[in-house]
Every structure is written in C-alpha cells, then in structure tokens.
Amino acid sequence: RCLFFFAREQASQRCVATPPRLPHSLLLPAEPTASAAMPSPTCYLLLNPSRACHRLLPPSPRLPARCARLRVSCDVPRQGGDDGGGPKRGVIPAGAGKGKKQVVFFDAAPPVAQQGDGEDGKGKAPEVKQDGAALRALRRATKRTLSVLSNLPLAIAEMFAIAGLMALGTVIDQGEPPSHYFEQFPEDNPVFGFITWRWILTPGFDHMFSSPVFLGLLALLAASLMACTFTTQLPMVKVAKRWSFMSSGGSIRKQDFAESLPRASIQDLGVILMGAGYEVFTKGPSLYAFKGLAGRYAPIGVHVAMIFVMAGATLSATGSFKGSVDVPQGLNFVIGDIMKPKGIFSVAPDVFNTEVHVNRFYMEYYDSGEVSQFYSDLSLFDLDGKEVMRRTIKVNDPLRYGGITIYQTDWGFSALQVKKNGEGPFNLAMAPLQLNGNKKLYGTFLPLEDSDSSGVKGISMLARDLQSIVLYDQDGKFVGVRRPSSKLPIEINGNEILIEDAIGSTGLDLKTDPGIPIVYAGFGALMLTTCISYLSHAQLWALQDGTTVVVGGKSNRAKIEFSDEMNRLLNKVPELVSVGEKTVDKSSTA
Numbered sequence: 001r002c003l004f005f006f007a008r009e010q011a012s013q014r015c016v017a018t019p020p021r022l023p024h025s026l027l028l029p030a031e032p033t034a035s036a037a038m039p040s041p042t043c044y045l046l047l048n049p050s051r052a053c054h055r056l057l058p059p060s061p062r063l064p065a066r067c068a069r070l071r072v073s074c075d076v077p078r079q080g081g082d083d084g085g086g087p088k089r090g091v092i093p094a095g096a097g098k099g100k101k102q103v104v105f106f107d108a109a110p111p112v113a114q115q116g117d118g119e120d121g122k123g124k125a126p127e128v129k130q131d132g133a134a135l136r137a138l139r140r141a142t143k144r145t146l147s148v149l150s151n152l153p154l155a156i157a158e159m160f161a162i163a164g165l166m167a168l169g170t171v172i173d174q175g176e177p178p179s180h181y182f183e184q185f186p187e188d189n190p191v192f193g194f195i196t197w198r199w200i201l202t203p204g205f206d207h208m209f210s211s212p213v214f215l216g217l218l219a220l221l222a223a224s225l226m227a228c229t230f231t232t233q234l235p236m237v238k239v240a241k242r243w244s245f246m247s248s249g250g251s252i253r254k255q256d257f258a259e260s261l262p263r264a265s266i267q268d269l270g271v272i273l274m275g276a277g278y279e280v281f282t283k284g285p286s287l288y289a290f291k292g293l294a295g296r297y298a299p300i301g302v303h304v305a306m307i308f309v310m311a312g313a314t315l316s317a318t319g320s321f322k323g324s325v326d327v328p329q330g331l332n333f334v335i336g337d338i339m340k341p342k343g344i345f346s347v348a349p350d351v352f353n354t355e356v357h358v359n360r361f362y363m364e365y366y367d368s369g370e371v372s373q374f375y376s377d378l379s380l381f382d383l384d385g386k387e388v389m390r391r392t393i394k395v396n397d398p399l400r401y402g403g404i405t406i407y408q409t410d411w412g413f414s415a416l417q418v419k420k421n422g423e424g425p426f427n428l429a430m431a432p433l434q435l436n437g438n439k440k441l442y443g444t445f446l447p448l449e450d451s452d453s454s455g456v457k458g459i460s461m462l463a464r465d466l467q468s469i470v471l472y473d474q475d476g477k478f479v480g481v482r483r484p485s486s487k488l489p490i491e492i493n494g495n496e497i498l499i500e501d502a503i504g505s506t507g508l509d510l511k512t513d514p515g516i517p518i519v520y521a522g523f524g525a526l527m528l529t530t531c532i533s534y535l536s537h538a539q540l541w542a543l544q545d546g547t548t549v550v551v552g553g554k555s556n557r558a559k560i561e562f563s564d565e566m567n568r569l570l571n572k573v574p575e576l577v578s579v580g581e582k583t584v585d586k587s588s589t590a
Helices: 119-149 152-171 178-184 197-201 205-210 212-241 249-253 266-275 294-319 516-532 559-570
Strands: 003-007 013-017 026-030 042-047 072-077 257-261 279-283 286-291 321-328 332-334 355-365 371-381 387-394 399-401 404-420 423-429 442-448 457-463 469-472 478-482 490-492 495-512 538-545 548-555 576-579 582-585
Touching: 119 212, 152 205, 152 212, 178 197, 197 205, 205 212, 205 294, 212 294, 249 538, 249 548, 257 559, 266 279, 266 286, 266 538, 266 548, 266 559, 294 516, 321 332, 321 355, 321 404, 355 404, 355 495, 371 404, 371 495, 387 399, 387 404, 404 442, 404 457, 423 442, 423 495, 457 495, 469 495, 478 490, 538 559, 548 559
Parallel strands: none
Antiparallel strands: 003 042, 013 072, 026 042, 257 548, 279 286, 286 538, 321 495, 332 355, 355 371, 371 387, 399 404, 404 423, 404 495, 442 457, 457 469, 469 478, 490 495, 538 548, 576 582
8 A cells, every 4th residue: 555645845744644554664755746736745655565566656735546545634843943954853742643653754755775886786686686586496496396296197107116126126136146147147048038137237136125226216206205295285284274164055055965954053063063073163153063184184194104114115225234144053253244234324333243153053854854943042242252142043033132133044064073983073064065956965075095996985975954864885885874863883894984963054144224113113104094094084064044054064085974974963953943932942842
C-alpha cells in the first residue's frame, strides 16, 4: 500500500499521519510536476520495503482515491525560527495520539543515496544482481534434480538393476584369483558367444557387492528415496496434519463417502467418533475428525529403513576385513596376520593382536561313515599371554569376540603319527589328492630301506577322514585298514607299523563387519513400517445445517471397509424429535 503525505511549503503546521501499520518503512521524495494546480508542494512517499511500489504518482491537492480512507491529522505545530536555523523536529505533546503509532516528517526530505561514479558504486549493484541470478539458477537446478530423482519409473528401474546384479553375483564365483576367471571365461571360447573374463574383471564383478557399479546403483537409489521423501511424502504428511473445516455442505457431499442425517446433532456424532478411535475437532457448526495418521508416516519410515539397509551394506563392502586359515591341531595364529581389508574405510581394531590357539579338532560321523559335524576347541590370548576366552565352535555356531567373528567352515588332514618297529612316533604330512567331485582323499608315504632296489620304495597310506587309514605295501598291494584309536599294529614287508594318531586341521573363516548392526536395524524397521503402512488414514467432515448433519469422508486405502464403518457409526447417532418448542432425545424418551 502506498500512502502519500502532502505538505505545503507555506504551511505553518507539521503533518502527522497515523497509518494502520508501518513496519520498517522507507521515506522517498517525489519531485513536483509543473502541471499541478497548487503551488509547488513537496511530496513524500512512504513505502513498505516488503512490497515493491514501482510507480510514483504526481502530487495532487487531494489524496488519491485508494488512500482516502486514511486519516491525516495536523496537530503538531512546527518548531523552527526565523533565524534560518532550518526546520527542527516537532515535539509531540503529552497525550497526543495516545495509543497510536505516529510518524513525524520534516519540511525537506532526506537526500536519496545516489550511486556514485566511482569504482565502488559501479561494482556493487551488478554483484548483487549476479548473486541473485546465481541463487535462482541453483534453486532451479535443485528443483529439476529432485524432480528427476523422485521419478517412480526411475526408482523401479534402479531396484531391478540392483536385483539383477545381485543375481549375477550368485552365478559368478566371487573372490577367486584372476587365473580362475581366465579358465572359466576364456577369450577363445566365450560364454554365450561374447562373455569373456574381461566382462568380469574390468567392472569388478569378481567382487560384485563392492564393485563401483553396484555401490553406485545403491547410492542412486538412496538419492531417489530421499528425493521422493522430501518432494512427495513430507508434503502429504503436512497436509494430513492440518485441521481443515468445511463450511459448505456441497463440498462435504463431494467426498468419497457422503451422507445426510436429518434430525441429528453434530455433538452426538463427535462423541460416537471419539469412541471409535477418531481424533475429533469442532468449530461452531463444523466438525473435523481423523484417525490412522501413522499410516501417512509409514512410507517415510520405509524409505529411511531402506536407506539404512543400503548404508549398512555399503559399510560392510567398504569397511570390513576378511581372512581364511587352515590350522593344524595344537598350533597358533595371530588374527591380524590373516585379515585383509576389503575397502577404503577398513580400520584395523586393537583386537587384531589377539592370538588364537587350536586346542583340539575332532569330527562326528553318521552311521554310514560320512562326516556329520566337526568341532574346534579354541582359546584366545591377549598380548600379555592371558587367556581371555575359550570356546568350542562348530558349523553355524561361530565365536564372536571384540567385533570379530570366527566361523567353522572346513576341515583337513594335517599329519599321521606312526611308529615303525617300535621307533618314533614319526609325523607324516598328509597331502590332499585330486579327485573328481567333492570327496576328499589324503595320502602319505613311509619310505623303507631296501638294498636290492635302486628306487625308493615304502608303505603307502590313504585316508578319507580321520577315523580309518588304508595301508598298501611297497608293491602297491592292499594290506589292511587300521583305526588310529585301535592301537593295533600291522606287519608290512617285515616291518611292524603302528598308527598312533590322526591329526586334523581346522578351516576357519574370520571377518569383521561393522555394517551388520545397521543392516539388521534397517530390516527390523522395514518390517515394522511396512506393517504400519497398511493402516488407513481416514478423514471425516461434518456440518450442522439446521437440524440436519451433512457428513462426508475419505480414506487413502480400504475404501469399502471405510464406507461400511461409517454406515455402522452413523446408525448409532441418535435421532432428535421436536416436541413443541423443546427438542428431546428420542433414545432418552424411549
């Protein structure tokens, strides 16, 4: 709004105006025009800086029509002398304009700051203009980026691409040396006619879940979820939280569900809705009620939970350690010696200085002789040699200590203790032999002295597990089978052989995974918020129109159930019966 104040140069009084609201005002002069009927007055324009006024009107002996409603009073005398001292600020008498905010003006307007011709004056305005243009361009770019990222088809395509890479990671052997892929995907005989080892090693698909392609898709999906949350879900929640009353029966009848209750009271309807779990608000003849607002928050929780899962998976892929070791019974190893980092955020904890000792390794068997389970009795020692933990682990029952998990994954045959003619025992190393299939076979050789032979001859021993040893003489003929626990000797080529013990080796996998707690928390929140998202958010409006209550409502899901519920609740609203000039409740009179 623009308010003009006119002061005649010959006037003997100072004009004081009391506008309704003058916050942070700015005083600008307007030059008089020659066409004015009055002698050249000085015009002052009072502008509100929050609203731009780009047009200055010429002075007029009367106020403009748009400002005619404002009262201008001239009740403060000018204070100034004839000594040429110039005008002075007027003193407002006590009690004048009591309860009003007054603005006092002088005869002459303060000079308007002119842009200088110097270097400073030339550079200031373009700089502000340039900064404003850059800010607007940044806002437009941000808005367009959010619009693209929040596109639903894009998010669906990202999830399908991630699922495809995960399926591909289960088909391609992970973590193998390059020579393995050279053999599996040779260039001279590509798989499907075009897939060679270059398609595996170049994009990092030999470590699929830590490859840049997979992690980049996870980051893109997380960005899409956040963009959808800020551009769609949060505004929907803000709208749902507003208390909106409808004052028109026509607007209420346009809802998904609408009904009219003749001879009913809106207060009775509110009580019944409250009993059904609705939050009820009234304003005069209008009513607004809702329930199930948590269902509006649930999609946001689902997005946050998915981001947690992806963040935990990313941390696991880029900040963990992993190692494998085969340790014979009775030997030790240091955790830090076998652990290898898997990403750029891998940080070695102090627990890597812990030493692990294999006290015992043993196996259990089925009646058929197949291995059913194998166990490792482990002790953990700190730097001072103090045992900090001892535990027996088995398959699917790992040991956890200081963020490190030790899994029982494999077994082997390390050595065979043998006595020859009462001498020994000798530890004969068992070597794995190549077989087709997953069956294991180990073998060793005990040389015998034979002066008549130019070659080395001896006794061969083979074993499939730790419970029985098969023996062959120096000519390769089968001699017999002995169990290490039987302590029964056997004579081969004139030598008495006694098998004392079979020493096994345990296969252990060790890893640290800081992302597992985040992934578990994300999956837990995902299941909870998914269940909450099935809650319906129902809204209801009502208006008392005379003795008739107009009711309308809508629900974001389960619309048929919502209509059935509303019909059931509206049937409970008591009917009002008019008797003379008094209105009584029909149910109470019954």
